[in-house]
Ligand SMILES: [Zn+2]
């Protein structure tokens with residue numbers, strides 16, 4: 001408990017920057033899964049999203065904190081109806097935040113307006129740990145803020161549980177996007193319950209058949225349970241979205257504008273036609 005409290009007392013931005021430095025260095029030092037040049041430029045573009053996230057989050061995090069504290073004061077939510085030990089409350093709470101986030105993520109793939117924002121995260125053609133930062137700031141407002149408030153309202157979760165969830169999820173996000181080699185046994189064991197890096201990479205495959213799978217942040221159990229689990233050998237994965245394949249469409253400014261542009265999604269059948277025609 002003491003440990004959790006002291007970990008959560010650390011400014012979240014220090015954790016994010018610290019993990020970015022750690023993973024970027026590991027990707028430089030260890031054998032990477034994929035080779036790509038222009039890493040510094042790629043890091044720079046994705047870091048601009050971090051700045052945008054930081055600014056957007058200044059406002060939104062206070063709305064989230066205020067709303068959850070208000071809900072807790074009113075004792076709204078299922079956990080207020082049962083008596084559970086603290087450790088179990090924390091464990092189930094983290095799982096419930098992850099469950100609600102899973103459904104928000106699925107929604108972002110099917111609702112055209114939400115996909116316009118979410119596709120920014122999927123647009124990266126050369127994925128590494130910095131892809132973790134690539135998300136439209138307006139999506140963060142919709143997704144992380146509203147899914148956290150909704151989960152807190154349904155299950156009666158508090159800010160301590162939310163902090164713990166973000167702490168664990170952030171570590172998973174860096175691991176999932178890192179351009180590092182992960183042995184297959186990790187998928188066969190750990191991957192029965194948790195989202196492993198290789199499983200999240202399937203979610204970044206260009207082919208929509210795979211893009212619409214493995215939505216979970218921490219527990220891949222949700223995909224297994226709701227029928228959206230898919231696997232594909234990681235060395236066969238082509239990252240990104242066909243409609244964002246050009247270099248100029250990988251820049252921060254283009255991607256920030258992209259939700260407001262009319263960009264047609266390339267469906268699996270069209271993608272297969274273009275790749276077999278080559
Ligand atoms: Zn997605």
Ligand SMILES: [Zn+2]
Pocket residue numbers: 121177200204
């Ligand atoms: Zn991702």
